[in-house]
Amino acid sequence: MLLTRKAEFSASHVCANPAWTPAKNLEVYGNNANPNGHGHNYILEVTVEGDTDPVTGMVFDLRELKEILNREVVDPMDHRFLNREVPPFDRIVPTTENIAAEIWRRLEPEVRRPNSRLHNVRLYETADLFVDYGGPVASH
């Protein structure tokens, strides 16, 4: 059984490599490289996979999942400038890919239980662009 919960956070970021020229950053990141930053209303959809508990009838307690999402993602990231206030984005470019992977790393140990595991993190940067991450997979 798959269970998905949604959360939102608004944050600003800059996607740029400080070692590069402005022209090179523009080529790789487009206007996401504008130096003073810009923001998005990120929408996060977290999917947990598991067996339904025969007693509670639940895969995962949604209230607890909401608390985990708030503690690990929304509280630290909402209304923050990711590059300046939310490690590791002081060192890692906060592309949607990297933010989704970081959210996975924060949530995976929190939702891992005998009967459940993190299945997918979907992060919308805008209504027209989203990233899905299902965790590390064995190399081919």
Add this chain to the structure above:
Amino acid sequence: MEDLLQVTSRYRFAAAHRLDTPALTPEENRKLYGKCNNPFGHGHDYILDVTVDGSIDANGLVVNREAFDSLVRSSVIDKLDHKNLNVDLTEFRSEVATTENLAMLVRDYLVAAWTLPAKLVRVRISETERNTFVWEAGQ
């Protein structure tokens, strides 16, 4: 172990079409396709979601957004937007312009133009909010 992520980008195009096949009689076409067979055609605001799969590169990206958008716009959107699929596209002179066939055509357009390091894994087209068609790699 490697990190594979899927990036999905959404595009829109408006186009006219009519569902009609010469393999059937006019009466059979009307019965099969209903109002989609109305003789002068009709149109939709199609929504196209293109998904690529790949690992994060040294820049923190699976795909360069500008390269992705530019490839989809030049190989698909420019060919379909504000066109009559049945009249303006040679592909639909021999094939019915259903959204199933349109999804496969979009897949073919993308594959022919593909230059990105990430892998094309899904094409999803909504004809209306109620009707959605998906091609996935491996199907």
